Amino acid sequence: MRKYLMLLGIVLVTGTLMVISAGCGGSGTTTDTTAPAGNTTGTQGEVQTGVSVTIENFAFIPPTITIKKGGTVTWTNKDSAVHTATEDGGDFDTGDIAQNQSATLTFDEAGTFSYICTYHPNMKGTVIVK
Ligand SMILES: [Cu+2]
Known part of the structure; x- marks a missing residue:
């Protein structure tokens, strides 16, 4: 019973960490690609x-x-x-x-x-x- 609880705990912690890192990576990537694209459009769009x-x-x-x-x-x-x-x-x-x-x-x-x-x-x- 104890072993089962420990395993469950590890699974839960690992799962939570994965969600957090996935969330950070996702938003970071989005910001990086949006910024240069926006700047390029701004420079070219200046009429x-x-x-x-x-x-x-x-x-x-x-x-x-x-x-x-x-x-x-x-x-x-x-x-x-x-x-x-x-x-x-x-x-x-x-x-x-x-x-x-x-x-x-x-x-x-x-x-x-x-x-x-x-x-x-x-x-x-x-x-x-x-
Ligand atoms: Cu002429």
């Missing part, structure tokens, strides 16, 4: 309302930008040649931007807009509105 694009050496820098809906994009031409930022389907057009001049457009619609320079169609850029 600016106003972004500047430099036109230099016949290129849009940076070529792809992301802004918030209702945000603005300002293109500044550093080249001596005249450039434009013109959406492929005609959704937006800055018109001519002369050297050291800027043009700012507001984007009220969400979407991905590819644009070129009408004088140099090999110049390509993308505005992503979120």
Whole structure:
């Protein structure tokens, strides 16, 4: 009878310890995986309302930008040649931007807009509105 009680006690203690360690391990793992994932999303999800694009050496820098809906994009031409930022389907057009001049457009619609320079169609850029 005593042996049986002792065995029962060991089983109970072992069982309790297993539950405790399982509980700690479980919550610890969850916290570890959630934190970095949340940080990554936060950094990537940061969308600016106003972004500047430099036109230099016949290129849009940076070529792809992301802004918030209702945000603005300002293109500044550093080249001596005249450039434009013109959406492929005609959704937006800055018109001519002369050297050291800027043009700012507001984007009220969400979407991905590819644009070129009408004088140099090999110049390509993308505005992503979120
Ligand atoms: Cu151009």
